[in-house]
Amino acid sequence: MQYHDIVIVGGGPAGLAAAVAARKAGISDILILERDNVLGGILNQCIHNGFGLHTFKEELTGPEYAARYIAQVEEENIPYRLNTIVVDITRNREVTYINREEGLVTIRAGAVILAMGCRERPRGALNTPGYRPAGIYSAGTAQRLMNIEGYLVGKEAVILGSGDIGLIMARRMTLEGAKVKVVAEIMPYSGGLKRNIVQCLDDYGIPLKLSHTVVDIHGKERLTGVTIAEVDENKNPIPGTEEYYSCDTLLLSVGLIPENELSKGAGISLNRVTSGPNVNDRLETEAEGIYACGNVLHVHDLVDFVSQEAALAGENAAEFVKRKASQAEADAAADGEKQKNAETAGERAAADRKRKKTVTAEERAAADGKRKKTVTAEERAAADGEWKKMVTASEAEEDAQPAHTDRRGHANGIPLIAADGVRYTVPQFLETDGMRDSVTVRFRVADVYRDRYISVYYDDQLISRKKKKVLAPGEMEQVVLTKKSLAEYPQTERITIRTEVE
Amino acid sequence: MEVRELTCINCPMGCALTVTMDGGSLTVTGNTCPRGEDYAKKEVLSPTRIVTSSVRVNGGTIARVSVKTRTDIPKGKIFDVMKEIRAARVDAPVQMGAVVIADCAGTGVDVIATKSVGRA
Numbered sequence: 001m002q003y004h005d006i007v008i009v010g011g012g013p014a015g016l017a018a019a020v021a022a023r024k025a026g027i028s029d030i031l032i033l034e035r036d037n038v039l040g041g042i043l044n045q046c047i048h049n050g051f052g053l054h055t056f057k058e059e060l061t062g063p064e065y066a067a068r069y070i071a072q073v074e075e076e077n078i079p080y081r082l083n084t085i086v087v088d089i090t091r092n093r094e095v096t097y098i099n100r101e102e103g104l105v106t107i108r109a110g111a112v113i114l115a116m117g118c119r120e121r122p123r124g125a126l127n128t129p130g131y132r133p134a135g136i137y138s139a140g141t142a143q144r145l146m147n148i149e150g151y152l153v154g155k156e157a158v159i160l161g162s163g164d165i166g167l168i169m170a171r172r173m174t175l176e177g178a179k180v181k182v183v184a185e186i187m188p189y190s191g192g193l194k195r196n197i198v199q200c201l202d203d204y205g206i207p208l209k210l211s212h213t214v215v216d217i218h219g220k221e222r223l224t225g226v227t228i229a230e231v232d233e234n235k236n237p238i239p240g241t242e243e244y245y246s247c248d249t250l251l252l253s254v255g256l257i258p259e260n261e262l263s264k265g266a267g268i269s270l271n272r273v274t275s276g277p278n279v280n281d282r283l284e285t286e287a288e289g290i291y292a293c294g295n296v297l298h299v300h301d302l303v304d305f306v307s308q309e310a311a312l313a314g315e316n317a318a319e320f321v322k323r324k325a326s327q328a329e330a331d332a333a334a335d336g337e338k339q340k341n342a343e344t345a346g347e348r349a350a351a352d353r354k355r356k357k358t359v360t361a362e363e364r365a366a367a368d369g370k371r372k373k374t375v376t377a378e379e380r381a382a383a384d385g386e387w388k389k390m391v392t393a394s395e396a397e398e399d400a401q402p403a404h405t406d407r408r409g410h411a412n413g414i415p416l417i418a419a420d421g422v423r424y425t426v427p428q429f430l431e432t433d434g435m436r437d438s439v440t441v442r443f444r445v446a447d448v449y450r451d452r453y454i455s456v457y458y459d460d461q462l463i464s465r466k467k468k469k470v471l472a473p474g475e476m477e478q479v480v481l482t483k484k485s486l487a488e489y490p491q492t493e494r495i496t497i498r499t500e501v502e
Numbered sequence: 503m504e505v506r507e508l509t510c511i512n513c514p515m516g517c518a519l520t521v522t523m524d525g526g527s528l529t530v531t532g533n534t535c536p537r538g539e540d541y542a543k544k545e546v547l548s549p550t551r552i553v554t555s556s557v558r559v560n561g562g563t564i565a566r567v568s569v570k571t572r573t574d575i576p577k578g579k580i581f582d583v584m585k586e587i588r589a590a591r592v593d594a595p596v597q598m599g600a601v602v603i604a605d606c607a608g609t610g611v612d613v614i615a616t617k618s619v620g621r622a
Contacts, residue, residue: 063617198511
């Protein structure tokens with residue numbers, strides 16, 4: 001079976017940044033697998049500007065941002081396969097893919113980086129009544145049709161959901177000559193960036209109706225209109241507020257879901273809030289040597305943060321591969337070299353050969369063992385249960401997950417707990433062994449809050465708090481934990497991140 | 503005297519700004535920080551935008567090449583620029599950064615390709 005040190009699943013912004021970082025960390029044998037016919041992922045269709053302000057200190061369009069990373073991948077001669085879809089990943093890092101040239105191939109990886117991105121929540125998830133006429137698109141699909149394939153998707157549009165893609169498409173359709181009548185948002189606030197509301201809606205006089213949703217879809221063959229109604233605080237439509245809008249197009253911008261079928265197949269537990277894998281501070285999933293980054297891990301607001309996160313995953317995967325190699329070398333040296341002068345060239349070659357053997361022998365044994373197990377249902381249930389405990393730990397202290405758990409793959413992990421308006425954290429665990437000097441913890445809040453603190457607690461000890469004038473679910477927030485501060489509290493059993501009023 | 507209402511885009515706060523124009527003088531209220539005042543003045547006196555769109559490609563691997571105005575243009579010129587962009591055609595191959603429309607709609611600003619498109 002073919003072997004590569006690092007196999008990266010996905011050639012979008014996360015996969016590219018991970019590959020470049022892994023190469024810079026000294027790994028030469030990397031392979032990127034991409035299902036599209038080009039690298040760059042979704043950036044290729046995001047032709048608007050506003051990317052890269054953090055990374056490159058200039059405002060780029062999506063394709064330009066992707067091109068910067070693709071250029072680095074080409075410069076470093078990192079191999080990639082296009083039109084190649086990964087169909088299976090196992091916990092012991094066997095990756096199976098299909099393409100037209102090679103057919104079905106299974107390869108073995110020293111480390112795997114999951115960078116599959118996310119997909120849009122479809123109409124079926126909304127339970128909106130009505131027929132299924134032509135003319136209803138997810139916003140991203142419409143974006144691809146317009147920007148790459150060159151179709152004007154419609155002439156009169158209504159947009160449901162005020163996520164950034166919906167806002168961007170409102171402007172895009174307007175510029176191409178369509179009439180965008182309204183953007184309806186079920187929440188009392190927009191999920192998009194302020195800048196997009198101003199520059200995509202206000203600039204073109206497109207109304208944004210908060211606390212409104214589509215309650216009926218009209219038209220049998222082709223969409224003829226939608227009914228929009230106001231919703232109460234429980235998101236139930238208020239009778240009497242219905243309003244009819246004629247339109248031939250309805251765009252849905254109603255959320256993104258990390259695409260984790262492969263992760264699930266590998267038996268990796270997913271977080272119920274992020275829908276991405278639970279990871280430690282090295283972005284390693286529960287499965288040893290399998291890392292995750294970008295929108296497959298949690299949906300980001302800015303691609304710049306995806307690149308940062310992915311670079312970290314790439315560096316850590318590189319470290320893992322190197323550590324494994326030196327371990328194997330040390331093992332080989334220990335049992336093989338009893339006489340002195342082990343440093344001659346000939347013997348080193350012998351050790352090398354032995355190392356290779358050791359690696360395969362070890363890994364094959366492990367693989368065999370795990371293949372038989374393939375993570376039983378009970379194990380998965382147990383993992384879920386533990387996670388449930390963790391989430392509620394801040395409320396019920398006696399339920400708190402003990403630190404230094406023997407939870408497989410996350411040994412010695414201190415759980416990070418999201419509480420009081422913080423919806424989740426990434427990472428979910430922090431492993432003090434081998435922790436970097438600082439760890440960036442990213443999260444989102446549950447609602448729009450004004451004048452709140454973001455506070456970090458080690459157990460019940462307040463460590464830091466930062467005042468924020470405004471917090472919104474549409475914007476990712478972060479706190480930085482330092483090794484130094486954690487060293488002052490070596491007994492810490494859990495770290496809590498919460499918002500506080502005062 | 504003229505009054506305009508704006509939303510500041512500098513940060514998630516999204517301050518509701520009120521700009522009062524009285525002859526030559528401008529006063530901004532509702533801002534929390536100086537960035538709000540700068541933004542409001544620019545928006546009222548000379549608002550500009552970068553326009554991004556796509557242009558049809560003849561004989562390319564994909565149907566359209568993404569484009570942008572090289573720098574920002576006056577906001578009032580957006581639809582003039584779009585009119586030229588929608589009428590434009592380019593032949594593959596197109597290199598990222600290549601000028602697709604020179605001096606678009608009399609703005610003095612070129613429209614350039616933001617991706618490369620190969621020949622089919």
